[in-house]
Amino acid sequence: MSGDGAHTPDPDAARAGGESAPASESASEPRPTRTAPITADPAPLGLAAFALTTFVLSLFNSGLLPEAGEPVVFGLAFAYGGLAQLLAGMWEFRTGNTFGATAFTSYGAFWISFALLEVFFADRIPEAELAVYMGWTLIAWAIFTTYMYVASFKVTGAVNIVFLLLAATFYLLGIGDVTGTEIVTRIGGFVGIVTALAGWYASFAIVTNATFRQKVLPVKELD
Numbered sequence: 001m002s003g004d005g006a007h008t009p010d011p012d013a014a015r016a017g018g019e020s021a022p023a024s025e026s027a028s029e030p031r032p033t034r035t036a037p038i039t040a041d042p043a044p045l046g047l048a049a050f051a052l053t054t055f056v057l058s059l060f061n062s063g064l065l066p067e068a069g070e071p072v073v074f075g076l077a078f079a080y081g082g083l084a085q086l087l088a089g090m091w092e093f094r095t096g097n098t099f100g101a102t103a104f105t106s107y108g109a110f111w112i113s114f115a116l117l118e119v120f121f122a123d124r125i126p127e128a129e130l131a132v133y134m135g136w137t138l139i140a141w142a143i144f145t146t147y148m149y150v151a152s153f154k155v156t157g158a159v160n161i162v163f164l165l166l167a168a169t170f171y172l173l174g175i176g177d178v179t180g181t182e183i184v185t186r187i188g189g190f191v192g193i194v195t196a197l198a199g200w201y202a203s204f205a206i207v208t209n210a211t212f213r214q215k216v217l218p219v220k221e222l223d
Helices: 011-016 023-028 043-061 072-095 098-124 127-154 157-179 182-212
Strands: none
Touching (some): 043 098, 043 182, 072 098, 098 127, 157 182
């Protein structure tokens, strides 16, 4: 040991943690690069699936189409309003959009459950009580939609309007079923048609703006 406290490196000690490659060798080794996956916006799909299915069902709820044709909604509710919207919700999780994931997954499940109820389970409920039970179920969905409406104030004006109209639709249809007031159900059907048109606009705006890569149609960002 010298007087300045320096010491000779021990080559064995250096190897204790694993022998390091020469600097020139390390610099020449290629480093893997990570690229973020390109993910399309699933919102236009989810909104379109929601809007189209809501529109067709609302034609029956409003009385514009006879009830005899209502089964046409069931396949649509399962495949497009249900499965397609559920997938949009799953893809929204991938993009990190908590609002979109919660909304599309929930309403996709709503449409699937609606189709399953009408096809497989409705006949197990006493006919005289079915409307009341359905009414309370719709009111429960109205409550969910109400707090999603509050959250939508940080999304866009277009989506915010959709949730306002959808909450009104659920409340009207639910109250109409629970009270047995047909006129309220009919009004709910017409509000549902307007809700579907608002949802279609939001979908149209998002997909058009993304495709043209510029703002063609306004959605009014609220965040």
